Amino acid sequence: MSTIRKDVIIVGGGPAGLAAAIEMHRKGLRNILIIEREKNLGGILRQCIHDGFGLARFGQPLSGPEYAQRFIDEVIELGIPYDVGTTVLSITPEKEVTAVSSDGLVTYQAGAVVLTMGCRERTRGALAIPGERPAGVFTAGVVQSYINLHNTMVGKEVIILGSGDIGMIMARRMTLEGAHVNAVFEIMPYPSGLPRNIQQCLNDYDIPLYLSHTVTEIHGSSRLTGVTVSAVDENLQIIPGTEKYYPCDTLILSVGLIPENELSLSAGIEMDNRTKGAVVDEYYQTSVPGIFAAGNVLQVHDLVDNVSLEAESLADNVAVYIRDGSLPVCDVQIITDGNVSHTIPQRISGQKEFTLSMRVRCPFKNCTILIKQNNIALKRVKLQKALPAEMIRISIPKDNLKPEAAVEVSVE
Amino acid sequence: MDELYDVMIIGGGVVGSAIARELSRYELKIGVLEKNLDVCFETSGRNSGVIHGGFAYDPGTYKARFCVEGNLEFDQVAAELGVPFKRTGKVLVGNTPADMESLKRTLESGQINGSCGLEIIDDAQLHNLVPSVIGKFALWSPNSGIVDPFLYTIALAENAACNGVTYLFDHEVTGISRARDRYTIITSKGDYRTRWVVNSAGLGCGKISEMLGLRGYKIVGSKGDYIILDKNVGPLLPMPVYPVPSNTYMGIHVTPTVDGNVIVGPNAEYINEDAFSYYGVSQKEIRSLAESANTLWPCIHKKDYIRNYCGILPKWVDENGKIQDYKIEARSEAPNSVNLVGIESPALTSALPIARYVVSLFAEKESFIRNTTFNPVRKPIIRFAEQNDENKEQLIKENPDYGEIICRCEKVTKAEMLQAIHNPLNVDTVTSIKYRTRAMMGRCQGGYCQTRLAEMIEQEKSKAVEDIVYARNGSKLFVGKVRR
Numbered sequence: 001m002s003t004i005r006k007d008v009i010i011v012g013g014g015p016a017g018l019a020a021a022i023e024m025h026r027k028g029l030r031n032i033l034i035i036e037r038e039k040n041l042g043g044i045l046r047q048c049i050h051d052g053f054g055l056a057r058f059g060q061p062l063s064g065p066e067y068a069q070r071f072i073d074e075v076i077e078l079g080i081p082y083d084v085g086t087t088v089l090s091i092t093p094e095k096e097v098t099a100v101s102s103d104g105l106v107t108y109q110a111g112a113v114v115l116t117m118g119c120r121e122r123t124r125g126a127l128a129i130p131g132e133r134p135a136g137v138f139t140a141g142v143v144q145s146y147i148n149l150h151n152t153m154v155g156k157e158v159i160i161l162g163s164g165d166i167g168m169i170m171a172r173r174m175t176l177e178g179a180h181v182n183a184v185f186e187i188m189p190y191p192s193g194l195p196r197n198i199q200q201c202l203n204d205y206d207i208p209l210y211l212s213h214t215v216t217e218i219h220g221s222s223r224l225t226g227v228t229v230s231a232v233d234e235n236l237q238i239i240p241g242t243e244k245y246y247p248c249d250t251l252i253l254s255v256g257l258i259p260e261n262e263l264s265l266s267a268g269i270e271m272d273n274r275t276k277g278a279v280v281d282e283y284y285q286t287s288v289p290g291i292f293a294a295g296n297v298l299q300v301h302d303l304v305d306n307v308s309l310e311a312e313s314l315a316d317n318v319a320v321y322i323r324d325g326s327l328p329v330c331d332v333q334i335i336t337d338g339n340v341s342h343t344i345p346q347r348i349s350g351q352k353e354f355t356l357s358m359r360v361r362c363p364f365k366n367c368t369i370l371i372k373q374n375n376i377a378l379k380r381v382k383l384q385k386a387l388p389a390e391m392i393r394i395s396i397p398k399d400n401l402k403p404e405a406a407v408e409v410s411v412e
Numbered sequence: 413m414d415e416l417y418d419v420m421i422i423g424g425g426v427v428g429s430a431i432a433r434e435l436s437r438y439e440l441k442i443g444v445l446e447k448n449l450d451v452c453f454e455t456s457g458r459n460s461g462v463i464h465g466g467f468a469y470d471p472g473t474y475k476a477r478f479c480v481e482g483n484l485e486f487d488q489v490a491a492e493l494g495v496p497f498k499r500t501g502k503v504l505v506g507n508t509p510a511d512m513e514s515l516k517r518t519l520e521s522g523q524i525n526g527s528c529g530l531e532i533i534d535d536a537q538l539h540n541l542v543p544s545v546i547g548k549f550a551l552w553s554p555n556s557g558i559v560d561p562f563l564y565t566i567a568l569a570e571n572a573a574c575n576g577v578t579y580l581f582d583h584e585v586t587g588i589s590r591a592r593d594r595y596t597i598i599t600s601k602g603d604y605r606t607r608w609v610v611n612s613a614g615l616g617c618g619k620i621s622e623m624l625g626l627r628g629y630k631i632v633g634s635k636g637d638y639i640i641l642d643k644n645v646g647p648l649l650p651m652p653v654y655p656v657p658s659n660t661y662m663g664i665h666v667t668p669t670v671d672g673n674v675i676v677g678p679n680a681e682y683i684n685e686d687a688f689s690y691y692g693v694s695q696k697e698i699r700s701l702a703e704s705a706n707t708l709w710p711c712i713h714k715k716d717y718i719r720n721y722c723g724i725l726p727k728w729v730d731e732n733g734k735i736q737d738y739k740i741e742a743r744s745e746a747p748n749s750v751n752l753v754g755i756e757s758p759a760l761t762s763a764l765p766i767a768r769y770v771v772s773l774f775a776e777k778e779s780f781i782r783n784t785t786f787n788p789v790r791k792p793i794i795r796f797a798e799q800n801d802e803n804k805e806q807l808i809k810e811n812p813d814y815g816e817i818i819c820r821c822e823k824v825t826k827a828e829m830l831q832a833i834h835n836p837l838n839v840d841t842v843t844s845i846k847y848r849t850r851a852m853m854g855r856c857q858g859g860y861c862q863t864r865l866a867e868m869i870e871q872e873k874s875k876a877v878e879d880i881v882y883a884r885n886g887s888k889l890f891v892g893k894v895r896r
C-alpha cells in the first residue's frame with residue numbers, strides 16, 4: 001500500500017466539504033481531494049427535497065438538491081478532484097488518512113485535513129424508550145431517505161416524537177403522501193425546531209404539537225400497534241395518571257442530531273461535551289494542528305447557508321496554514337454562563353476579529369447577549385427573541401479584544 | 413405431507429440446532445420446525461453470551477455436568493464453526509465476610525463439578541484483572557469466556573443445514589398425534605410425518621410436552637432485562653464481572669461482548685406462560701439495572717446506552733416452586749420421542765453436550781448409519797473490519813465489494829452483506845442480516861445502513877418492499893412504494 005501526498009484531504013462531500021474545497025481552490029490550493037463515501041456528492045441535502053435552502057446566500061428558496069448542485073457544478077467546473085464511493089477509515093494525529101473503495105485501500109499523507117463528516121440522528125436506544133421492539137419505529141432522517149431516495153413508504157398512522165426540524169418536515173411529507181399524522185410530542189416546554197417549520201409543516205396541516213409530553217411505552221410485538229404518551233413536569237419527570245394510548249403503525253423520532261466524530265476521536269482531537277464536536281479556535285483548527293472542522297460535524301446547524309459560510313472561513317485559514325506551516329496560538333478561552341448552551345469557537349487568539357456562533361439553552365424574550373473580556377464589553381446584541389432552535393452568529397470586532405483573559409458570553 | 417422424516421425437531425434455538433447438527437452425523441432425514449423466521453429470535457438470541465465455567469450449579473446435576481463439558485471443548489467448537497469466542501475469564505466480586513463464605517462454597521462445588529482453575533483472589537489481584545471494579549475480593553474463574561450467541565446458534569444451524577437438515581421456518585407446531593408407529597405433527601403450515609420427534613421448544617417446552625401426552629410440567633419464566641452500552645466503554649471491562657450468586661440467580665452483572673460492547677443485566681422477574689412472548693423493557697427496570705450494576709462497576713452512564721433488550725428463561729419448577737434440573741427424557745408413553753424440559757441457563761454453554769446426550773438416547777433404541785460426507789466445519793463470513801491492511805487489500809482485490817462500506821459504525825462491507833443475504837438457511841429478515849453481519853448493531857442503530865440493507869434484500873431476493881420483514885412474523889417494515 002503506497003502513501004500519496006496531498007496538501008489537503010477533505011473528509012465528506014456535503015455542503016461543508018464542497019464549500020471548503022471551492023474556497024481553497026480560489027485561494028490557489030490545487031493538490032486537494034474530497035473523499036465521499038456515498039456514490040454522489042451533496043451530503044444530507046440530497047434527501048432534503050423540500051425548499052427553504054439558500055435564502056440567505058442566493059436570495060431564493062432552493063430545494064436541498066438544488067442548493068447542493070450549485071456547489072457540485074462548481075467543483076466539477078473548477079476540476080477539483082473528488083473520490084466518491086470511498087470511505088475514510090482512519091485519521092492519525094500525524095494526518096495520515098486511510099480510505100477504502102472498491103479499488104482498494106489508499107493512504108494519504110496530508111498537509112492538512114478538513115473534517116466535514118456531518119452528523120447522525122439520536123435513536124430510540126439512546127433515549128431508552130421502554131416497551132417492545134416492533135417494526136415501525138424510525139428516525140426522521142431514515143424516513144426521509146426511504147421516501148425521497150428509495151421511493152418506499154413506511155406507514156399510514158403516524159406519531160412523531162420530538163419537534164426537531166426533520167421530524168416536522170416529515171410530518172408534512174407523510175401527510176402529502178397520504179398518511180395520517182396524529183400529533184407531534186415534545187418533552188421540553190418549547191419546540192426544538194424552527195418557528196417557520198412549526199407554521200409551514202404542522203399548523204398549515206392541522207397537526208397538533210404537544211409540548212411537555214413524551215412517549216412512555218411502545219406497543220406491538222410485530223408491527224407497531226400504538227404508543228403510550230404521558231405529560232411531564234418541569235423536571236421532565238412523568239406525571240402519573242396522564243398516560244394516554246394512541247393507536248398508530250409508525251413512530252418517527254426526531255430527537256436530535258449528534259456530530260459524527262469517530263474519526264476525530266481516532267485522530268486524538270479534543271472534543272466539546274456540549275456540542276459533541278471538536279473544540280476549535282477562530283481558525284476552525286482543532287486541538288491537533290493542521291486538522292480543521294466545519295459544518296454539522298462541528299456543531300449541528302439549522303441553516304445550510306451558515307454551513308457554507310463556516311466552511312469558507314475555514315478554507316481561508318487552511319490556505320494560510322498550508323502556506324505558513326502554522327497559525328497563531330489561540331489560548332484565550334471563551335466561557336459561557338448557564339443560559340448559553342455552547343459557542344464556536346471555544347478559544348481564540350485575541351488578536352483579530354472573529355465570528356461567534358452560539359445557541360441559547362432555553363427561549364428568551366427581549367434579551368441581551370453580552371460578550372465581555374476583563375469586564376469590558378466587546379459587544380452587546382439586543383434580541384427580541386432568542387430560541388434554542390436558532391443558531392446566533394455574532395461578529396466580534398478587534399477593538400477592545402486582548403490576547404489575555406477569557407472572553408465571557410452571557411444572556412441577560 | 414407424504415415425505416416421512418426420520419427425526420423432526422421442534423424448536424430451532426441453540427439446543428434444537430445443536431441436536432440437528434449432531435444428528436446430521438448420521439444417515440437420517442431430519443427436519444427442524446421453527447415458528448419464527450430465524451433461529452435466534454427467542455432465548456438463544458437473548459442472553460448474556462457467557463460460556464460459563466460450571467461452578468454455580470449443584471454437583472451431580474445435568475446443568476453442572478453439561479456446562480463443564482461444554483466449556484472445556486469450546487475453543488475447538490468455536491474454531492470448527494467459525495464463531496467469535498474469547499476465553500476472558502470471569503470474576504465474582506464480594507465485599508463482606510458472608511460474601512466470602514458464599515464464594516468459598518461456590519468454589520467447592522465448582523471443584524466437585526470439575527470446573528478448572530478456580531481461585532479466591534484478593535483486592536490487589538482483583539484490581540489487577542479489572543481495575544475499574546468495586547470490591548474487596550473475588551472468585552476468579554479463568555475458564556469462563558464470551559461468545560457471540562447469535563452467530564453460535566446460526567453456525568450450528570447452518571452447519572446442520574449444510575449436512576442435509578431441512579429447516580422449516582414460520583412453522584408453529586400446534587398439535588401432535590401418533591398412529592401406526594408414526595407421529596403426525598400439525599403445524600401452521602401443514603402436517604409432517606416422522607418416526608422420531610424431539611421437543612426442544614425452549615419456552616414452548618411445556619406445551620409440546622402436553623401435545624406428546626407428557627403432562628404435568630409446570631414451567632415459569634424468569635424475565636431478565638439488559639442495557640447495551642457503546643463500544644466507548646468496552647476497554648474498561650476486560651471480562652464479565654458478577655456479584656456473589658444466590659442459589660437460583662446469578663445477579664445483575666456486566667459482561668463485555670465479543671465485539672467490544674458491554675451489556676448490563678439481567679434482573680429476574682418471574683412471569684407466567686401467557687407472558688412468554690412479551691419482550692418489552694420498562695423504564696423502571698432500566699433505571700434499577702444501571703443503579704445496581706454501578707455498585708459493582710461504576711462506569712454506566714446514560715450517554716452510552718445504545719439499546720435495551722430482554723430474555724426469558726423457562727424454568728421447570730416442582731409443586732413447591734423449587735427450580736429443577738434439566739429434564740431430558742425418552743418415555744414409553746411417547747415412544748420414539750426425546751423430551752427436553754426446563755432447558756434454562758447455562759444451555760448456551762451446554763447445547764452440544766445436551767445434543768450428544770439426546771443422540772445417545774436415540775442410540776439406545778436404534779442404531780444409526782454414519783453419514784460419511786458429514787463436514788463439521790462451517791466457514792464464517794470474513795469480516796473486513798477485523799483484518800489487517802494486507803488482508804484488507806487482498807480481500808478487495810479478490811472481491812471489490814469488500815471495498816464498499818455499507819454500515820458505517822461496524823464497518824460492514826457490501827461483500828459481507830451479500831453473503832449474509834444468501835445464507836445457507838435462506839432466511840432474509842432484516843434482523844437475520846443484522847445478526848450475521850453486525851450491520852445496524854452499532855451506535856447509530858441502522859440510521860445509515862438500514863435503507864441500503866432493505867434495498868439489498870429487495871433486489872437480491874426479488875421481493876416487494878411490502879414483504880420485507882423486520883424480525884417476527886408480521887413485522888413488516890413498509891406499506892409499499894411511494895409511487896409506482
Ligand SMILES: Cc1cc2nc3c(=O)[nH]c(=O)nc-3n(C[C@H](O)[C@H](O)[C@H](O)COP(=O)(O)OP(=O)(O)OC[C@H]3O[C@@H](n4cnc5c(N)ncnc54)[C@H](O)[C@@H]3O)c2cc1C
Pocket residue numbers: 011012013014015016017035036037038042043044045048050051052053054086087088089116117118119141144165166260263294295296297300301302303304305307
Ligand atoms: C435531514 C436534514 C434536514 C435539513 N433541513 C434543512 C432545511 O430545510 N434548510 C436548511 O437551510 N438546512 C437544513 N438542514 C441543515 C443543513 O442541511 C445541514 O446542516 C448541512 O447539510 C450540513 O452539511 P455538512 O456538509 O456539514 O454535512 P452533511 O450534509 O451531512 O455531509 C457530510 C458528508 O460526509 C460524508 N462522510 C461522513 N463520514 C465520512 C467518511 N468517513 N468517509 C467519507 N465520507 C464521509 C457523508 O456521507 C456526507 O455526504 C437539514 C439537515 C438535515 C440533517
Ligand SMILES: Cc1cc2nc3c(=O)[nH]c(=O)nc-3n(C[C@H](O)[C@H](O)[C@H](O)COP(=O)(O)OP(=O)(O)OC[C@H]3O[C@@H](n4cnc5c(N)ncnc54)[C@H](O)[C@@H]3O)c2cc1C
Pocket residue numbers: 422423424425426427428429445446447448451452453454455456457458459460461462463464583584585586612613614615616617635636637678722723724725755756757758759760761762
Ligand atoms: C437473561 C438470560 C441470560 C442467559 N445467559 C446465559 C449465559 O450467559 N450463558 C449460557 O450458557 N446460557 C445463558 N442463558 C440461557 C440460554 O440462553 C438458553 O438456555 C438457551 O438459549 C436455550 O436454548 P433453546 O434452544 O432451548 O431455546 P430457544 O432459543 O428459545 O429455542 C427454542 C425455539 O423453539 C421455538 N418454538 C417454541 N415453541 C414452538 C412451537 N410450538 N412450534 C415451533 N417452534 C417453537 C422458538 O421459536 C425458539 O426459537 C441465558 C438466558 C437468559 C434468558
